[in-house]
Amino acid sequence: MNSFNKNNKPHPPSEKWEDRLFDTVVMFFQLSFLVVKEIVLGIVRGTFPWLHVGIGLVFTYLIFQYGFDRSLFQFFDMVRWYPRNATLYSLYYKFWVSSPLWGWGLYQVIQKRRLRNRMEEVSHSVGLKNGIGKVSTPVFDQRNYDGVTRTLRLAKSGLPIQDFQKSKSALESAMNVYVDDIRENRAKGTVDIVYSSDPLTDHFELSEIARYGDCRFTIGTTRSQKIYGSLKETPHLLIAGQTGGGKSTFLRQLLTTLSISNVDLEMTLVDLKGGLEFQLFENLPKTKVIPDLEQTVRELSSIEERLHDRMRYLKSRGLVSIDQVRENLDQMTTRHLVVVDEAAEIFLGAYDLGTARLQEARRILSQIARQGRAVGIHLVLATQRPDAKSLDTQVKANLTGILCFQMPNNTSSITVLDSGRASLLPDIPGRALWKHGATLVEVQTPFLSIERAQEALAPYKIKRGNSNLRSTHDSSQNLEMDT
Ligand SMILES: Nc1ncnc2c1ncn2[C@@H]1O[C@H](COP(=O)(O)OP(=O)(O)O)[C@@H](O)[C@H]1O
Ligand SMILES: [Mg+2]
The missing domain is CATH 3.40.50.300 (P-loop containing nucleotide triphosphate hydrolases)
Incomplete structure (x- = not known):
């Protein structure tokens, strides 16, 4: 926000402070909205980690049930900050007990933002841009069921799938991963890049x-x-x-x-x-x-x-x-x-x-x-x-x-x-x-x-008397053995 008025003089401190507060509140609501959106999306897409979040919730609940939060305040010598007022306590309690839930959402928001910046860089560096210079934006990046690979879903932004496929090696080195597959979802207008940060096994026994x-x-x-x-x-x-x-x-x-x-x-x-x-x-x-x-x-x-x-x-x-x-x-x-x-x-x-x-x-x-x-x-x-x-x-x-x-x-x-x-x-x-x-x-x-x-x-095999070794070598044949 511009902190200088028209006369190029600094704002009075009070106004600046209000501005800041306003910005902070707006940011807080924006962020809350994004966090909730991530949680809802996670549930809808089936990527929400019910088990982990559930365990987290039980854990935070127990912390409060046994008053460990208070012990923490004591440990850090901050008891005077502990909420005494009933309303404040209720807010404080709900906020922290539910933290595994919104914590996950917040983590998704941060990851997504990072990914977007990274993708933007990567797309620019490998030349994945459409006619008007727009790069493809990530929809999500998640671990696959196999537990080894991840899928990065990108909005195609009007780019043909071949452009993505052609950029595979460039994408690999720019993202520092190994790409397994690049496939298109026409109906949704997205491209899935299946990748992994682990190299492929170097021995696969036909067990x-x-x-x-x-x-x-x-x-x-x-x-x-x-x-x-x-x-x-x-x-x-x-x-x-x-x-x-x-x-x-x-x-x-x-x-x-x-x-x-x-x-x-x-x-x-x-x-x-x-x-x-x-x-x-x-x-x-x-x-x-x-x-x-x-x-x-x-x-x-x-x-x-x-x-x-x-x-x-x-x-x-x-x-x-x-x-x-x-x-x-x-x-x-x-x-x-x-x-x-x-x-x-x-x-x-x-x-x-x-x-x-x-x-x-x-x-x-x-x-x-x-x-x-x-x-x-x-x-x-x-x-x-x-x-x-x-x-x-x-x-x-x-x-x-x-x-x-x-x-x-x-x-x-x-x-x-x-x-x-x-x-x-x-x-x-x-x-x-x-x-x-x-x-x-x-x-x-x-x-x-x-x-x-x-x-x-x-x-x-048919059991035969003779050993059936090669008996019909053509003399004109190249007998070089390859091993
Ligand atoms: N899938 C594989 N896993 C492990 N080793 C392999 C595999 N394929 C080939 N090799 C080894 O590589 C060497 C060359 O294999 P070969 O099949 O003779 O190659 P080519 O016929 O292409 O010349 C052999 O020693 C073989 O044991
Ligand atoms: Mg051979």
């Missing part, structure tokens, strides 16, 4: 190889929840990331889960780089582990035939997907999964011999990517760098679920995810970004050791 069925599998864990996928929702997957990120390990747990929980699922596993990873899955009744290019092409050709058969079948009945087939026809309804680890071996064409075969393999894989969904033929490709050279763009466009481990640089990350974030992932094996539809979340992928996978698969 129990659950029998999910229905082609479901674990993708990983965020700070707050486990993320699952299903071939029915995400028919084709791309697993990308530089060597050592965890692609083959992810495939191991994926295939173990899928094969023991979907006995009907047929699998064709290809690793032309001579990795031994897929040996684990040899001798499973519906699984073929393919060691060389020649056999790959043969297998893919027969899968292509099946794809055509099924397409014809669906067409003849006017159906769009095998999910609609009601007849009990294995030939038409069993799902088939084709997995290619080190897919660049096929798409880059590192072989001098067999270029025609490679072209054939690529053509069929591309066809599966385009048409497999409807007929229950799924594709999972793992590769280091799925750029235009090493992975057909059309194939890539059809791999709707993308799991991307660390990438060497911004450009390669953008190639995979349309975002540079995979180059910023920490150096932790198994750390990846899962992209599915509009979501892009950081996950720690499940770890399943070879020994445990072996143990889990053993009961499903």
